[in-house]
Amino acid sequence: MKHIEQVGARLAAPVLFGLVSLSASGQAGAHGALETEDVPDGIVKARIAHQPDIPGLSAIILDAPRPGILLRYQGEEPLTVLGTDGEAFIRFTRTEVTVNTESPSWKALPNQSAETSQTSWVTMSQSGAFGWLDSRLNVLHDSNSADGPKTWSIAVTTPKNGTERIEGQLTYMPIH
Known part of the structure; x- marks a missing residue:
């Protein structure tokens, strides 16, 4: 029963x-x-056109009204994502992801914590994977442009490979 x-x-x-x-x-x-109020006229669709050939790195777009990106890294050496000003923004290892809370790219995120810590590098994940709303994937939304696809790129660096780029396109899609 x-x-x-x-x-x-x-x-x-x-x-x-x-x-x-x-x-x-x-x-x-x-x-x-x-x-309803404050309904956007359209959404931005992002896609990845090129991923660097870095062993253990995979990237996917997080589809949402404002697109994000998720990186997973299982490589042997540390990988650093560079921010919009070329600064060290996010550091990946096989077992941990840390963010530089002093990075202008981190400070510009809508969901970043207002708390500051003693160190500028804070652990965000212990899985080697992390996703975020990168401003480079929001260019069309910010400019409200419907003039056709735009390109974006996010620089990543490793000691062995140097600096390479994840690149893609942004397309504005009207809702109405």
């Missing part, structure tokens, strides 16, 4: 969600679309 109660409890939430969703869509259809 206890098993049946557990299954019933697990099914209750999805069933209620479905009923509420059906009810809400009927009300919206009967009364017109809901009015």
